[in-house]
Amino acid sequence: MENMENTEERTVLRKDQLEISLHNEKRLIKEGTIKDDNPLDLSEPFRELCSACRRGDLKACQEKITEGVNVNARDLYDYTPLILASLCGHYEVAQLLLESGALCERDTFQGERCLYNALNDRIRNLFLEYDYSKSTDPLQPLAAHTASLLTRETPVTTDITVAVGDQDIGLHKFILAARSPYFRTKLAAAPETTTWKLPSATPPEAFAAAIRYLYLGEAPRELRSGPGTGFTESEVFTGIDKISKYLEIESLMDSLLDSGDRRRARQRRTTELAKGREQLEEWFRQNVLGHRVVVETSKVNDVKWDRNNAIFADVLLRADELPDEDDSAADEIPKSALFPCHRAMLLRSEFFQAMFTSSFREAHVTNDLHIIDVDCSPDVLEIILTFLYTERADFPLEIAIDVLFAADMLFIEKLKTKAAVVISTLGSGVSQSEAARTRGTKDEDDIDIYAIIRAAWLTRVQRLEEFAARFLAYRLEAHIDSPEFAELIQESAARIQARQETDSIELLDDIRFYLNERFRLRFDDAGLDELMEEQPPPANGDGTAQGDDMEKIIEGVEAINVANSTPVIVPEATSQQPYGYTREIRTLDGALVEDEFDEDAMNYQILLEKLDALLERLNLDA
Template sequence: MAERTVLRKDQLELSLHNEKKLIKEGTIKDDNPLDLSEPFRELCSACRRGDLKVCQEKITEGVNVNARDSYDYTPLILASLCGHYEVAQLLLESGALCERDTFQGERCLYNALNDRIRNLLLEYDYSKSTDPLQPLAAHIASLLTRQTPVTTDITVTAADQDVSLHKFILAARSPYFRGKLAAAPETTTWKLPSTTPPEAFSAAIRYLYLGEAPRELRSGPGTGFTESEVFAGIDKISKYLEIQSLMDNILDGGDRRRARQRRTVELAKGRAQLEEWFRENVLGNKVVVETSKANKVTWDHNNPVFADVLLRADELPEEDENSADEIPKSTLFPCHRAMLLRSEFFQAMFTSSFREAHVKDQLHIIDVDCSPDVLEIILTFLYTERADFPLEIAVDVLFAADMLFIEKLKSKAAVVISTLGSGGMSQAEAARTRGTQDEDDIDIYAIIRAAWLTRVQRLEEFAARFLAYRLEAHIDSPEFAELIQESAARIQARQETDSIELLDDIRFYLNERFRLRFDDAGLDELMDEQAPPANGDGTAQPEEMGKITEGVEAMNVSKPTSATIALNGNAQQPQGYTREIRTLDGALVEDEFDEDAMNYEILLEKLDALLESLNLDA
């Protein structure tokens, strides 16, 4: 089947007309509501500039990435139109829509500045671009069929069906179960009305576990229930369990777009319910004790928050002398193994023969090698898919996520570091930096070592670009030389012909940095236009030489130039005098383009000199 082409402008206008008609009729909802708020305006402005830092901050604040401004532009359209690949990628990872069957989706593809961005937009299919909560929903839904390890703690019966479920999920998602289990937390069995059709019972359970609504309900001969009886049963059980939106969820399943919109709403609602329950019961019941007494804490298996394991994190010792007399503290979090299974580390632990895999009357205490703040961030992500944390703690989160094999959280930490740590500069702005060390908001040397240890390619690329765009501030420092040596040593049995990966990346981004300057100014074309025609030996034509000679004779060379004035400290500056421009080695040049051209060569020579001093070839 041939790949679809981008719609023509007239087709886009027709698509917009039909879409507005359906929205007005109430058949579908507007995926891109109008937003005139100041935070959204700031997000749109950042997308135009390519400011990753501000974009990340606004997304973290909860600004709707799918809203539109007064000109009907969405943040994704602006980023694509202005050619900011990294911003477009960040928006897509944060849930920005680019669905081909919609006007805004087709418009986004139509306006993409280049094929690289267009291909990025096409890569993000329905599951990625519109459903960032899908991994959380998929995990919770998988608990219904997971056999090992056993994490269920209650059996619910309806008619002749017995289903093993999780109290904390039922309590979080159903007000009915929340009240009943709060009154009797030790309950292990529960019976629903026996007249409930099995299909209605299954639909209700799938809904509570964030599963997708069934497209067809089994009814008719062989099931014992007619279609009307099944729908009546769904209506009855939804009222009984106080989950009124269950029926709407099923009725909207026939239309693809309505089903997607309903799915998005239900997942957001489910995440909000889980988050509320998590913060109230898990974080709200954490225990802070002296480290020496942490392992003496006991929790009975029948507890009000239905926890089946305790995670412990010790406070890191402070380097401050005043804190020497402080008693070290530890924090214990009551958790549920069903949610910890999202980490491959805990999954391996709970399915092994280790003692932590065996359930006892007293909950096991598991030490996690990180600070309590980092562990709280990890648990918040595992329970809610939310990963909001400041730049100051991002590296610690990265290491902890790597230790626990939580790949998505590692990626989130890398995004935080590479966006909030970018110094608020777009790529074009970074190309014009003069590399002062005061601009550095992060320890880039620690960042790149963390990237090596955790094998995060995105972070390695960010660090190399960061160094290249600020190379003047780092190239003469001993730390930079040590970093180059470490990069060379990462190649086992390194030969003289082997390149140094970090150095190759820095050279690439250094070339990109100065190429952006020349490309933006159109310097190459300007030089070609002004160059006089030459003979075969490269000399100018006689006629042109005459014009040049006349021009030189007409010049009054006795007048002081800006260069001679700059060299003569006693001379007064004439009106219209511009500041002197010098290269990194102090040479005086006419303009910034000469400065950049010479600085580029100077930096390359310094890199070569550094390699020579380290006895390295690359």
Template sequence: MADTVLGKHQLEKALYEENKAVSSGALKEENPLDTSTDFRIFCDACRRGDLRVCQEQISGGVNINARDQFDYTPLILASLCGHYEVAQMLLEQGARCERDTFQGERCLYNALNDRIRNLLLSYDYSKSTDPLQPLAAHITALLTRDVPKTADIAVHTGDTTLNLHKFVLSARSPYFAKKLAAAPETTTWKLASSVPSQSFQTCIRYLYLGDAGADLGEGEEEQAVLTGIDKLSRLLEVPQLFDNILGSGDRRQARQRRTEELEKGSGQISAWFRENVLRYKVVVESQKADEVKWDRDNEIFADVLLRADEEDEDDESDLHAASEALPAPAVRRTDGPLNGIPIGPLASHQPSRSPSRKHTPRTSTLFPCHRAMLLRSELFATMFASPFRESQESAHLHIIPIDCTPAVLEIVLSFLYTERANFSLDKALEVLRVADMLFIEKLKQRAALLISTLGNGNASLVDTATTTIDCDTEDDEVINIYDIIRAGWDTRVPRLEEFGARFIAFRLEKYIDEPEFKLLVQESAARIQKRQETDTVELIDDIRYYLSDRFRLRFEDSGLDGMMNEESNGAAQGENSDDVRAIPQGDEDYPDLPDIDGGLSSARASAAAKDSAAFEAQQGVVRTLDGDIAGDEFALDAMNYQILLGKIEVLMESLGLDG
């Protein structure tokens, strides 16, 4: 064991060699210095624990693993300041924390508590620093996956036959791109017998984003394999393959080359996806969508069509117009016998359609896709492996309808093909629903993360840590919180349930009296089958928890609530103090205003209210949710907390629920 411990001079030499490699460009710096304004805003948000701003900066393309001028990475700042949710989000988005690196050890050492430290330790390299690894693993697994059958070209190499996919070969190799574009109907390809089979298998594994540095044999066998790889790399126009196999270096350099190859391969597949799948999507009228015939032998090698229908905005207006446009009896416009033929137009109560208002037919979008990539969805994997119609061969491509809009289906396909999905908050809920329907767990969690971080609108989690949220403003209502909570229940995403309960708890005075909130509480209670009298309501329990967090009363058992109750009682008794009586209350301060009907005039009342509010603000007087005067902000929190708890109890009693 003692032989494995490096001396000081050895460590200094290793650090010198590393800095030299970084300076020469042979080794890429994992935490580059970033002094841009966006990165500074990002670091400040990590320091404060502002999830919303962090998510906005990440979506904007900021480098999550860069460092500031003080050598702090965003993950170190979040861990040091004790923001568990921010640290978790950074790790989920690809922040690095490796124990055998300086920044990784520094991050672990500076973690504020064991909860954050254990979170950091739970994320290893493959999970935290390789966001493209799931995509690469899926594409590599296609080489050995026989069911369902997705290969469309067989390559024969001596005594070995490889079943491959044209779109992967075309996206990764310029040689195959030109050959298959000229003859897209090709189903077989034979390799020259002079090239060893192992050489071609290594090249194919590289094209399928696999690790090409496998065992190449020994002696003459290794030389023959390397010669074949060199020849094939030039033929397939992928010269970097041979360079990577021959490249030497330590583990860090090998990992860096692997990361760069994954980024390059993912970029090639992303470009191919945009230039083929998205470029050749077809928009047709919905009633004619099923009549589209797409040949199986096509130049983009698609083997299935996915259909998404646009929402029909004219449906509701047309139904309303049809209900009003009932046939009315004709009215004669001329004089004469009643049995005569009327001359001139007949008046009708049926409104005519304005020439400028034309009914727009509903449209559908057909996306040409590849079943090999759709297999990343468990629903499609089961569908194509079963005896359903969609898994059977046919002269034309099957059309599979997806219950979503074309914009959302494009987001889903982008994720399946590229592992990337950028979408706004207004589409996040539908993306969540479709991802749950298709059993794409990672995309579902990404949508839930977006909702929980951006759903607070202009009020971040840092802002909601206080009790001064203005519930009368509409700026924060960027989402329907009732839909979010129901979506969390339907899709089984605890993150959304917790977010919804917290969102309502910090705005409870706004929602507590709404009829839809009562309905939501009843739905939460009904989620417990065979409900007993002692069962509580999960939503109410969560709201109570976050309500105590809002008013800093999470440690009620320690006696803090008793102290607050004493102060609140003292504040209530203080309503009759001299300072309170000094607030203008009546007409004596406004003798010149006329008195109407023996009562206080509206002008006098308005002036008195303004003067009273100004006086209270000047004297630092604070009022509770019920309008009572509190002694100070600490007493205000205690009194408001009890008021809201009382409203919850009243609500539960009115619904006939316990807990």
């Protein structure tokens, strides 16, 4: 028992164990037993991703991930993006890579390197919190929901019944058509089909394995056979082979054979999930988005869509187009978009799940499909449907706030998180350290930070609140004197019900924390944190100050200068620039200082004093 506990507590392999692991891994890859999780990538997009990971550029990382760059590839020096982010100490970049599917697997060379190279304990703990012994597959939620449809009893969303032996199994036509070429052809020729009988010679366990595969379920480690089932193990495997060829899903048998080896099973699982997502996405774009209907808003209720349709839709979602503020044609006829959808996939939203399991009109089955109004624009609804059907959520920063509110309204937590990631990465612009050095003005910001923090409050997204506080702290001199900033502080204070004088203001506390982080990053390295504190004058051995002695020295120096008729020259605070140019270094209040470190030290105190003055002006205590 003690040995088991010691094994669980071990988190990092010894170096000799790492070398053995690397040798064995390369041998298995060369033999073709396993695939290389970290293939060599010398392409320009991957090089740009690695460069962004070194710099900590969240925006560039998100853009490259959205383009489809492999986050698990390695460069010429065997560095993966996750190792680079870990080595350079960029916590937010490492978190983004993990959320995007970066591998950090126990007992592998690259996985252990992530922990060895972690610049600080915060990044190391991040890897451990993500349970680095397992890889995070971004498609797992989609697979889990699709597989759960096989056992879900309410609401009833099945539209075809398959007779297997003495039992009937309810299935979904659109999933069968998307995943199996056989069913796609059969249902395209006869979309009204509601029953299908399996040949009696086919073992039910073989058909169950095929259906589980079509519904993105994991391959079973063992198949029921032998006494009590009526089929031997060889007959079950023969049946699986036959039905995989019949349904044209040849990779089914390979999935079963690889299920015994953990790493091969994971790689096979990842490959099959990616393939399944591509098939569902292709079907979704051709049949759901391809049959989108745009009509005049006044005529929406006149649209009739029969339940027996060729794309097997059982509900219509409506989104009204928003009026264009820049459009001069004020009398333009308002229009609405209708999307034919499947309730089975809409159940991923808790909003629709509650609707379809209630006694509301939308939960009843009628000959004509119900039209459900969704309070968002057609573009936002298309993004939501794409996520529900394919787990893909790629959208620009300009629409991210609208997606955030729509996901919050429909209770799609993962899409809310994705919208927050898009805003906090693409909206960060340059890296925080560069923003602190450049000290840009408020007009240079690409986003409305005040709208973002209010959206974070309304949707209860902690990640956005932290991003907004850090954004403001690193650009505080551009915002602290604006009326909008003062109003924001007041709103933050008002969010505390029955606020007392001793209660803090959450936003202000976060800004102070990140403001301290902003300046401490430079002071710690240079040993200039002592500048933040006032030093008392040096004292004699008896404890008396040496002020009188210093005055005498100064008077003596002045006398010498007068005698030599040499004026005292006080050097101006300048910063030497290339080609002989100089720049005066001034603090926020206009005072001249010797160098940029003094400038930062003074600016830090000035900004803290401005925050305190703002609180006094607003009659707030924090």
